[in-house]
Amino acid sequence: MELHNIEKLLEKYFEATTTVAEEEAIKAYFLKGDVAPHLQEYTTMFTYFSNAKEETYTKQVPLKPRKRNYKWLSVAAVAVLVLGIYFGNDYREQKEAEYVLQETEKAFSLIAQNLNKGTEKLVYLNKFEEATNKIYKTN
Amino acid sequence: MKQSEFLNVVMPFKDKLYRLAKRLLVSTEEAEDATQEILLKLWSKNDRMKQYASVEAFAMTMTKNFCLDRLKSKQANNLKLVHSNYTDSNASLQRQVEAQDSVNWVEKIMESLPEQQKMALQLRDVEQYSFEEIGKMLEMTPAAVRVALSRARKTVRQKLMEKHNYGIA
Numbered sequence: 001m002e003l004h005n006i007e008k009l010l011e012k013y014f015e016a017t018t019t020v021a022e023e024e025a026i027k028a029y030f031l032k033g034d035v036a037p038h039l040q041e042y043t044t045m046f047t048y049f050s051n052a053k054e055e056t057y058t059k060q061v062p063l064k065p066r067k068r069n070y071k072w073l074s075v076a077a078v079a080v081l082v083l084g085i086y087f088g089n090d091y092r093e094q095k096e097a098e099y100v101l102q103e104t105e106k107a108f109s110l111i112a113q114n115l116n117k118g119t120e121k122l123v124y125l126n127k128f129e130e131a132t133n134k135i136y137k138t139n
Numbered sequence: 140m141k142q143s144e145f146l147n148v149v150m151p152f153k154d155k156l157y158r159l160a161k162r163l164l165v166s167t168e169e170a171e172d173a174t175q176e177i178l179l180k181l182w183s184k185n186d187r188m189k190q191y192a193s194v195e196a197f198a199m200t201m202t203k204n205f206c207l208d209r210l211k212s213k214q215a216n217n218l219k220l221v222h223s224n225y226t227d228s229n230a231s232l233q234r235q236v237e238a239q240d241s242v243n244w245v246e247k248i249m250e251s252l253p254e255q256q257k258m259a260l261q262l263r264d265v266e267q268y269s270f271e272e273i274g275k276m277l278e279m280t281p282a283a284v285r286v287a288l289s290r291a292r293k294t295v296r297q298k299l300m301e302k303h304n305y306g307i308a
């Protein structure tokens with residue numbers, strides 16, 4: 001590119017009125033190596049800018065920790081809670097019923113024992129009958 | 140948006156995010172952390188991503204804000220990592236060394252610029268965005284971007300000249 005043109009562009013460049021394309025042209029001129037002596041100082045500037053663009057981000061991006069759906073987690077928690085209370089109640093009721101059954105059985109067996117005692121004594125009633133029969137016969 | 144889609148959208152400009160972060164935070168490690176943070180933030184917002192006119196500009200703004208917050212926070216003040224990992228190219232030629240040196244000067248000079256000028260210079264002269272795009276990213280008017288850019292370029296030129304003259308004298 002013409003030297004005159006470059007000088008003009010440089011002037012515009014420092015006023016920041018150049019377009020991106022014009023800046024590209026300036027950069028190309030300075031990177032080509034064949035720079036006019038009095039413009040030599042600018043070379044470092046444009047070399048640096050193009051070097052700076054080479055730097056890249058090389059680290060791996062750990063995208064795995066994607067936000068979990070906590071909405072569904074809470075739904076699940078509530079479900080577990082409700083089921084727990086429901087079945088827990090059932091279980092407790094069953095235990096209670098078993099206890100009542102046991103108690104009643106105990107009570108019944110007590111009654112049965114006493115009843116047997118009663119019937120044992122009834123043997124004497126038979127003896128009484130025998131005795132009366134004897135009396136009647138002899139009469 | 141699925142992971143592969145997201146990567147397709149994000150990959151083309153992730154280096155630009157990183158370079159902007161590095162320009163502001165200077166240290167490589169901090170810039171890498173910042174970039175990762177921004178990408179993860181973007182990923183967590185990915186269901187809303189289609190609403191943004193330009194994901195790239197949005198991500199750039201996020202990076203800018205994130206890094207400026209970082210700089211402001213005490214944390215960053217307490218453990219400021221200074222970038223010192225300049226490439227050791229083992230250049231045998233004196234001229235090559237000198238050239239490399241003055242290229243590094245530009246980086247040093249850019250470090251000394253105010254943040255806004257730094258970003259304007261980075262986004263224009265390194266990344267070649269238009270003034271409108273830069274305006275959107277930095278939340279400035281294009282005219283203000285132009286002014287900041289012009290100042291930044293002139294400062295770099297002036298300081299570079301000073302260095303050169305100093306070297307000769």
